Amino acid sequence: MNEFSFICFDLENLMFFSCGQSLLVPSLHWQHTPRVNGLIPDVDDATLDHERLLDRLSTYGLAELQIEGDGNCQFRALADQLFRNPDYHKHVRKQVVKQLKHHRNLYESYVPMNYKSYLKKMKRSGEWGDHLTLQAAADKYAAKICLLTSFRETCFIEIVPRDNSYSRELWLSFWSEVHYNSLYASGDVPSRRPRKKHWLF
Helix, strand or coil: CCCCEEEEEEHHHCCECCCCCCCECCCCCEECCCCCCCCCCCHHHHHHHHHHHHHHHHHCCEEEECCCCCCCHHHHHHHHHHHCCHHHHHHHHHHHHHHHHHCHHHHHHHCCCCHHHHHHHHHCCCCCCCHHHHHHHHHHHCEEEEEEECCCCEEEEEEECCCCCCCEEEEEEEECCCEEEEEEECCCCCCCCCCCCCCCC
16 A cells, blocks of 8 residues: 655644744654545534634634635635636646556555546546545645644645645645635635535535
């Protein structure tokens, strides 16, 4: 099985976090295994997760560009970080699916279903991206993806290309199993607004 370079940091041990700067973190970390999406949390759990994420954004001086919640939010957030335009999400999805298709040997073992069926599903507009599509995006675009999460135990996930070589950083927030947004330093968020509200809020 291939190991991907996901690094997770415990919130209690995260000493410094700043957009565009290096993270000072403890030397101990664990591998995060790519996976497909889990179950959507119930409303109470989702609300608590969202509040936790908002607290973390405030703590670290980050703000979200609210991305449309139409099932394409991961790809829209990536497109905003890559091209400063969420509307390029179809192009990003196409490139990510190509990466998954042409490098099947790298990703197939992480998919708990027929791989061709997974690719066919992921090609559809509105199909939610997962941790594996993030890894494929990191590999395709030679990018380190910095994910601020609402997970209780894991504040920050860093996804780097398999060869550990990257030329840019993409910053996203992840409201666990619900929604992705694009991150900016507070005060630097573009004025662009989504056409639809995202789930629940």
